[in-house]
Amino acid sequence: MSWDPQQYARFAGQRLRPALDLLARIPLEQPQTVVDLGCGTGNVTRILRSRWPQARVTGVDGSPQMLAEARAAEADIGWEQSDLAAWNPGTSFDLVYSNAALHWLDDHPALFARLCGKVAAGGALAVQMPRNFGAPSHTLMHDLAFSPPWRDALGALLRPQPVLAPEAYYDLLAPRARHLDIWESEYLQILEGENPVAEWTKGTWLAPLLAALAPQPRAAFEAEYRRRVAEAYPRRSDGKTLFPFRRLFIVALIG
Numbered sequence: 385m386s387w388d389p390q391q392y393a394r395f396a397g398q399r400l401r402p403a404l405d406l407l408a409r410i411p412l413e414q415p416q417t418v419v420d421l422g423c424g425t426g427n428v429t430r431i432l433r434s435r436w437p438q439a440r441v442t443g444v445d446g447s448p449q450m451l452a453e454a455r456a457a458e459a460d461i462g463w464e465q466s467d468l469a470a471w472n473p474g475t476s477f478d479l480v481y482s483n484a485a486l487h488w489l490d491d492h493p494a495l496f497a498r499l500c501g502k503v504a505a506g507g508a509l510a511v512q513m514p515r516n517f518g519a520p521s522h523t524l525m526h527d528l529a530f531s532p533p534w535r536d537a538l539g540a541l542l543r544p545q546p547v548l549a550p551e552a553y554y555d556l557l558a559p560r561a562r563h564l565d566i567w568e569s570e571y572l573q574i575l576e577g578e579n580p581v582a583e584w585t586k587g588t589w590l591a592p593l594l595a596a597l598a599p600q601p602r603a604a605f606e607a608e609y610r611r612r613v614a615e616a617y618p619r620r621s622d623g624k625t626l627f628p629f630r631r632l633f634i635v636a637l638i639g
């Protein structure tokens with residue numbers, strides 16, 4: 385999938401908040417090595433470095449577009465282009481952190497087992513993922529993509545439930561962790577502008593679907609999605625649009 389850093393950054397404030405909420409719950413004092421998986425443009429990676437200035441910090445991402453922005457903004461962090469599905473460094477890290485990225489990967493039982501194996505003894509795995517896949521922003525996209533004109537092109541790209549239930553992560557991590565903190569938050573996001581929920585998903589979940597279509601069907605698909613989303617998330621009399629958004633947080637202390 386090709387990421388558009390500008391589109392993703394349109395809701396930077398709302399997207400940063402959960403990263404900070406996750407960071408606030410990591411009880412490590414002086415990690416020496418920190419890795420940020422799916423670091424994107426590195427805005428959270430830079431915050432990790434400010435919190436632990438003594439640490440060696442690495443940001444890993446699969447997108448050259450996102451990493452180009454990250455590198456331009458901060459040369460003093462190790463930026464690595466790598467597919468997290470195959471990421472298997474020879475070393476372990478005191479903190480393996482990931483904000484809003486692991487829901488793009490499949491097979492979470494194997495993924496989380498692998499990531500736990502990359503945490504040094506006494507370290508932590510800290511993860512935030514959206515778990516909003518039952519919301520209209522998502523289900524409308526799926527319903528549309530599964531409807532006859534689109535199904536052939538888009539059906540194979542759909543991943544209806546990419547994130548498991550919180551209890552499933554407890555079962556995966558409890559045998560490996562000496563302490564677990566797992567919680568969900570639903571943010572009532574107050575958005576501005578024209579059809580902002582469609583603009584939000586265009587920066588993430590809608591992007592691979594649009595990319596799979598030729599220009600004319602792409603425009604038709606997007607127009608119909610935008611129409612349905614605007615109906616599901618009407619603009620209020622004060623001009624704002626409310627977009628409730630649930631996220632799952634995990635902090636596992638290992639070893």
Ligand SMILES: C[S@@+](CC[C@H](N)C(=O)[O-])C[C@H]1O[C@@H](n2cnc3c(N)ncnc32)[C@H](O)[C@@H]1O
Pocket residue numbers: 387399403421422423424425426427428444445446447450466467468469482483484485488489588
């Ligand atoms: C929603 S952005 C989050 C960026 C950053 N963590 C933040 O909080 O601002 C998701 C990032 O995950 C990356 N990503 C998704 N799947 C990936 C994969 N399989 N391997 C590496 N990076 C991936 C994307 O390139 C993108 O930069």
